[in-house]
Amino acid sequence: MANPSGSDHDADASIGSETTDPVDPVAADDANTDRVAMDPPTEVLGSSDGGAQPERRFTAPGFDAGATQVIPPQDDPATEVFQPQQGSKAVPQAIPPRTGGGLSGRIQNSWGWVLAVTLIVLALAAIAVLGTVLLTRDTTSAASQEEMVRSTISEFDDAMQKGDLTTLRSITCGTTRDTYVNYDDAKWATLHDKVKRAHRYPMVGSIDEVVINGEHAEANVTAYMAYAPTERSTRSFDLQFRDDKWKICQAPVG
Template identity: 60%
Template sequence: MSNPTEPEGGKQDPNPDAPEADDSAKRRFTAPSGFDGSTQIIESVPEPPTEIFAAGAPTEMIDSTKMAAPQVIPPRDDAPKPPGARRSWGWVIAVVLVIAALVALAVLGTVLLTRGGANATSQEDQVRSTIESFDAAIQKGDLATLRGITCGATRESYVNYDDRSWTETHKRVAAAKQYPVVASIDEVVVVDDHAEANVTTFMANAPQTRSTRSFDLQFRDDQWKICQNG
């Protein structure tokens, strides 16, 4: 009894459940007509096997806590400064220099004014000293001193006296108290090498009667001298 599954001619069909052979591994390319020779079969290049990860293997994750945080880099000392900062420091330095120059000028002016004031005060004191010396020499009859601290016509009047005549004249004047006395030096004005002083005087025999007199002085031979009195 023949097997119903056996085909005719005694050949057995392959397993119908078996997968058909994959002939894609060997592709045949037929040369177009007109070319001589047999058909060439080009072998396909085998692809590398795909890496298979085992199922259930944990995938490597990136720990967010280990990510590098941004760093703050401090500025270098030699780093170039912004143009605006350079201009600002330039203005500050300029202002400081101007203030220092003004202070120096103020100090210099104060020193010069102080010296000028001290010099004027010194000259005024010298004028007062000369007048006081003249007044004392008149009362004492000191002819040498009167010749040394006078100038011009006033000095000539004392130079014309000889010592004997002056001594006799002064004795008579002193006995009668007919000589002037300087009570106070009221005002002194010094201009360069000239000076003028206003004084209050009285006669020795009449102290209650006061009058104002003036002295004209000149700076000669490194000292103030009385050139005229009236």
């Protein structure tokens, strides 16, 4: 048999090597496994349509696995659905304007109450003081009027003892005053000197009672004659309020 040429020989050699070299299936599986392990796992998402196939998940097989493992899909958790609340629509409300300006308004109101209470207290105090003054004035007035009556009677008694014609004219009224006015001063002095030496003039021992009724007063006294001091009797004086003074309008007759 003739030897082939060089090119033919090389071609035959390559063919022969391809056909004669045995292939190890385990090595081939390891090579495929290495390639799968190096590549990241691929996630296949299913279609969003309801009738589509559920998504399938794959994981890379281990070096000793013979095939790729398929992970069954898991159902997604149910989504909670909130029902919309059927509420009434909000209605606009009218807010009245503030009066007084917050804190300043409250302060003004407080001062208003304080002022009102103060005025009430002052009014009550004024009424109490006025009532006290009126009562005191009435009491004082009655007491002072009685003292004035007593003072007039005492003054008249003293003027009779001394013969003071001027005083007798100033503290008497009516017909009693007319009697003293008609006396001549010289004649009165002579007459009084005679009466005094004879002790023929009346004297007031005590003022027992005074009754005042408006501008008229009556006083009961215990009187006696100077010449008979033990012989006493009750006499009365009638007085009238004239010229801001109590005056004797009727003197007791001795």
